[in-house]
Amino acid sequence: MFVTNDILGVRTDMPLPHEVAKEPAEPSRAELFRRACRCQEVPRVPVWMMRQAGRYLPEYRELRAQHAFLEVCKNPDLAVEVSLQPYRRLGMDAVIVFSDILIPAEAMGLKLELGDAGPNLPEPVRCAADVAKLRIFDPEQETGFLPEAIRRLHRALGPGVPVLGFAAAPWTLACYMVEGRTREGFASVKSFLYEDPRTFRALLSKIAQATVPYLKAQIAAGAAAVQLFDTWCGELNLRDYQEFALPATQEVIRAVKSDATPVILYTKASHHLLPAVARSGADVLSVDWRVSLRELRALAGPRIAIQGNVDPAVLFAPAEKIRSAVAEAIGELQGTGHILNLGHGILPATPVENAQLFIRTGQSTPIRPEQPVKQR
């Protein structure tokens, strides 16, 4: 199938990467991704990049010059176009739908502004009454643009390319909801937690309850896997993480994951939390560049897959360094239960050719020395 999205007047009627002829024996991207999530044997590791639809792509910047960020999220034509841009160009092994982790905050009833100075919630959640006002929303009614974008992506890409859905982990969404704009020391959210732990747990639980149908709607629309982003978990010490953030994350994962649909949990700056993160129930743990993947495997066991973890700053380095960073990441797990990714979102100023090199190198790196993979 050809994608003929003409929003930008850009010619997009070229075959997509997976439509180009390949060895018949090679599994599809979807199959590769599924096997990696299940720690099954693969001929090579699948690779994608967090925030792969983003400002490092000139075609993205061009589209964003005409459309505000939230407009792109809420218009399935635009969201699909932006989601496909990196895939057309770089042919990674998964296409994550373009959206924002704060969409559910708005759907739960909070005003949301996404400006150049970062996200702002001008009426933050600060007390029990604020928590009580938050709504568990119907994702098809209130955020229908997101499952619709996933349906269209899934149709455009066919069954051979996995489409990924996502949401914030409850603690991270709570950080935005409580802090509003500023997050200096995360003082507002932590003092809420310390002053009124019961109400704060109610907030986390309410976010979890809203996140479950939100993710299920994405899965029903065709998401092959979903990722929870716990970007701010690293601000907590181990005890508070275990007492507050982890139970809400576990609640979401338990309700959402199935044999058909793995759940990926991304945790940033989480080195001190890993023993707890490993008990999250997630099928895949996605970590940043400060974690040794080998040590994480030893900690989490052979049934939990691992995603990561090249430092996004490495994509500013010479080609040689990018290649060696990819080889090292793959070497740590020897290709078993590993999805190659960055340790955090790709940075806006990243040279496109370096992103390309990252993907291409990941896809052509043999997972064991004796198993060379054909260059693409």
Place this chain on the structure above:
Amino acid sequence: MFVTNDILGVRTDMPLPHEVAKEPAEPSRAELFRRACRCQEVPRVPVWMMRQAGRYLPEYRELRAQHAFLEVCKNPDLAVEVSLQPYRRLGMDAVIVFSDILIPAEAMGLKLELGDAGPNLPEPVRCAADVAKLRIFDPEQETGFLPEAIRRLHRALGPGVPVLGFAAAPWTLACYMVEGRTREGFASVKSFLYEDPRTFRALLSKIAQATVPYLKAQIAAGAAAVQLFDTWCGELNLRDYQEFALPATQEVIRAVKSDATPVILYTKASHHLLPAVARSGADVLSVDWRVSLRELRALAGPRIAIQGNVDPAVLFAPAEKIRSAVAEAIGELQGTGHILNLGHGILPATPVENAQLFIRTGQSTPIRPEQPVKQR
């Protein structure tokens, strides 16, 4: 001795906290601090707060309304006044001189702007020629205001109160020098490191060479101990930390530390680096709230003292939580080789009475259940 600094027209001719009568058997603050740094027995843990001279104090805000930040750093009258403000009010066990970690960057030849949007170095270091231009400066000539402020503090406070000097660790100063204003993903400093590791090492080494006399001048002026701030070390993975940041830090510590003057090394978000940090040579390791002090002691051994590590956000919590956080931090090390502090700088919006409670609770907490300490 009375301090009669009238810059603000504020009445400051009150006795300082240590001049108020006390039990003759109690060691002075300076003695307490020295013993804690050396892991010797103490009747209670000493306590101070990073960034204790700062915006949470109304008298600081009042002075800053009349004087720019750099002006305060460079005027010993103002720097002494601001350094003494928290001591007068809260009576902590150490007085850190008011200054900024970027002062040496300017003295090495870089333009420096410290505005409301954070520090800016408009002509950042990006290549070997830029590194070559950096000067090893004479600290008494170029930054004489700082040793002068320490001399005056030392005179004002007498031998019973330790005055602390400080500097950035080389990696952290390099981050500011190379990034300039933005630090999104630390891409500039890391790509410098990856592209030209040799020149980057030369930069770190040059910073180390400039930092040694800078700290020695502070010690000669009367600093009882000096602290290195490695605020950004947590951005590095363990290998890069060991290959780049650590050797330069070790170089400074080796040259500066002596029997008379301990060196404290503060590392933020360093959980993944601790085995290397423990080899820094520092007499005291200062860590944030994500580190278990007990585990750090097990790792670093009984001869390295530990400073920290209450989350600054806890100072927004109810009194009970502040008290229990202090008791837990002290309980972790049972008072041996421990300087109580926050895990990072006190936050600007912290209520003064909570800072006071932190100090008072720390000073009156028995280090072992059977050794009650008299309430101050």
